[in-house]
Amino acid sequence: MLIAGVGGQGIILASEIIALSAMKEGLDVKKAEVHGMSQRGGSVVSTLRYGQKVFSPLIKSGTADILLGFEKLEAYRTAQAVKPDGVIIVNDQEIYPITVASGKAKYPQNLDQLLVQTGRKVIKIDAYNIAKELGEVRAVNVVILGALASQLDLNKESWLSAIKERVPKKAVQVNLKAFQKGWEVGEKQV
C-alpha cells in the first residue's frame, strides 16, 4: 500500500502504526520512505507491504492495492501507482503548494472527479471535521487509519493495541474513538 501526503502531516507515524498492526499478526513487514529535503513541506510518499514474506520494500507502479491519501492533490499525483481495481482512501483536505500560493500555478478544483475518473474505488473521508468533533484535531491520522483498517484483513485488536503503543498516553482514548469513527465511515462504503 502507499501513503501519500505533505511533509508534516504525520504520515510516518501512521505508517508506523500500520506496520506494527501487521507485525502483531506475525506477518513480515517492510516499509520505506524518504526523509530529508523532501520533508520541508514537499510531497511525501511512504510505501508499506506486509505478508508471509516480503522481498522488496518498494511496489511496482500500478500494482499497489491501496492508496491512503492524506491530501487530495498528493492522492491524485500518486493514483496511477494503484492497481486499476484498487482502492483510494482520500482525506478531504487541500493544502496549497507554494507554487499555487504565489500564483504561479492553479490548484485543480475538480480533484474528487479526477480521482473517480482514474477508475479506482474512491473512499472520501472528512477526517479533519471528524477529529474536530472529537475535540482533538491531532487525531486526523488515526481517523484515516480507521477508514483504512475497515478495508484490510488485519484484526481490529491488532490495530487497537498498535495505536495504544504509538500515540501519547494522554491521547489514547480520543485516538481509539477517532479510529472507530474512521472505521465506520470506511465500512459504509464497502
Add this chain to the structure above:
Amino acid sequence: MQKVLLSGNEAVARGAYEAGIRVATAYPGTPSTEILQAVADNYPDIYCEWSVNEKVAVEVAIGASFGGVRSLSAMKHVGLNVAADPFFSLAYIGSATGGMVIVSADDPSMHSSQNEQDNRNYGRHAKVPVLEPADSQEAKDFTVWAIKISERFDTPVILRLTTRISHSKSVVELGEPVKPNKATYEKDVNQRMILPAIARKMRIKVEERLKKLIEWGEDCPLNIMEIRDKKAGVITCGVTYHHVREVAPELSTLKLGMVYPIPPKLVRKFTDSVKELYIVEELDPFIEMELNHLGIFPKKGKDVVPVLYELNPERVEAALKGEPDPISPPMPSDIPNRPPVLCPGCPHTGVFYNLHRMKARATGDIGCYTLGALPPLSAMDTCVCMGASLGNALGLEKALGEEFNKNLFAVIGESTFIHSGITGLVNCIYNKGNTNLIILDNRATAMTGHQPNPATGVTLMGETTHELDLAELARACGASYVAEVDPYDLAKTRKALEEASESEGVSVVISKRPCALIVRDEWKPALRVDVEACNGCRLCLQVGCPALSMKEKIAVIDRVLCTGCGVCAQVCPEEAILERAVI
C-alpha cells in the same frame, strides 16, 4: 529472541550495541543521521558525539581504537569525501586493538544529496572490505560482523548503506550483546606512525590482508548462494537482491554481503552452476568490473541495468526483460508540483528577502537555507559542497575584481561554517579578500533534524558545553566588520548588509535567531490581513512564506501555519498585515 521493527539506521545502532562498540561519532547527513540519534536515545553505555565534521569524527573513532575500544563512525556518502584523509591512513594503520566500522550511507537518486557517488568504490580505492546489508536484520548483523572482521584482519570495515536500507523499516530479531574490549593503551609507533619508512611496510600488510580477506570471503556466511533455476543466475548485493527476488523469483542468486573484495572461487562456482549470468547492481558497475577483471563477462549487466538513480522492482524487471527503462513512474503532469520550502517563520527568510531586494549575488552553501535559491526569493546563485561559499566568493572576487565583490555575499549556516567554513574565512582574510560573509545562525543543524552543534552549547548526549561565540571567532580570524542582527528585523538586517558591503576587508554579518521549529512555544498568534487596506499588490508574496497566499486579489494568511514572525507585515506598503489583537 525478541522481534522488533527497526529502520536500517536503528538496526546499525543496535548492532553497535551488540558488537560491544563503546565510542560512536558522526556528523549528521541524510540518510545516515538517525544512527547516532538512535545510539544516543537507546544505548547509554556508548559514548557518542556529533563531531564538527566527518574528518574529525573518524579521527576520534581512530583514537578510541588506539585505546583498545571498538568504535563506529557514521556519515552520508559525501561525508566520506571529507573524512577520506584519515580514512586512507587508517587503511594502512588498521584496527587490531579495537574494531572500527565506518558507516557510509549512500543516496542513490539523490533524494537529499548533491551527488550520487557509489562508495563501494572507496573499498577498492583504500583496499578495505565493504559490507552491504539488504535489510534491517542484516544492517544489525553486518555491524557485528564488521567489528569481527575489523579485529581479525586488522582493517577498518566500510558498512555501506543506501537510503532504502537506512530509511526502510523491517523486522529484526535482536541478539545478545558481547562484552566490550578492555580499554588499554600501549605505545606502538610501528603500527601508528605512518611515516614513509613505516608506511612502506604497512603497504605490504595491506596487500596481504586483501588476499586473506578474499580467502575468507570464499565461504563466509555473508555471501549467500541460492541455486534455483539453473538456466540463469544473478549476482547482486544490497536491497537490489530483494528487487530481483520480487520480479524474478525463479532465478538463482549470489548475494554478496561482502561486496569487496570479491571471492573468485565462489563466483566461479556460481557461474558454473548456471547457464546464463546476470549482474544486477545499483549505480556503478562495481561487481561487474571486478568480475571482468577475473575474465568473467555477464550475459546481462550494465548494458541493460541503468547506472543512473535508484533501482526498484519495475526497473529491474524491465532490464531483465530487455524493455526500456521505466525511469519515472506515470504521474499526471498537468498538476502543480510541491517543492520543499522554507518553513513559515524561518529566520533565513529575512536575510534572503533582503538579498533579493538588494539584487545581490550570493555564493551559497548547504543546509535548509539552500532553499533560499528557489523562487520567489531566488537569493542564492551557487551551491557546491559544504563550506564552499567562502572560497567561491573569493575566487569570483579574484577573477572579476573588487568592484564585483561589493554586492556579493557568501551565505553559510552556522553548522556548515563550523564544519568547513572557518578555514575558508581564514583563507579569505589571509589572501586579502574583501568578501562579505553572512552566517545564518539558527541555533541548530536544522536541515538534518535540529542536531545541536558547538554554537548551541549542547552535546549529543545532552550535556551543556562551551558555546562557541561566532562573532568573537570572526574577529579573531581578522574580520574587519562584524555585526549580529535579528533577521526578523528587515530594516536593521538590510543596514548591516549594506555596511558590510561598504566596509574594507572581510565583513561578517551573523543572522541570529533560532529555527522556528525549535521554539514553537515562542510563536505569536497568527497575523491577519485587513481586507479594507489590502490592495492586492502581492508584495508580501515575495517573502515566500507558505502561510501566505492570495484569494480573490486579497492576501490571506493561514491561521494554522503562521507563526506571527511579522516579516510580511514589514514588507506590506499599505500596513494591511496586522496583529490579531489590533483588529
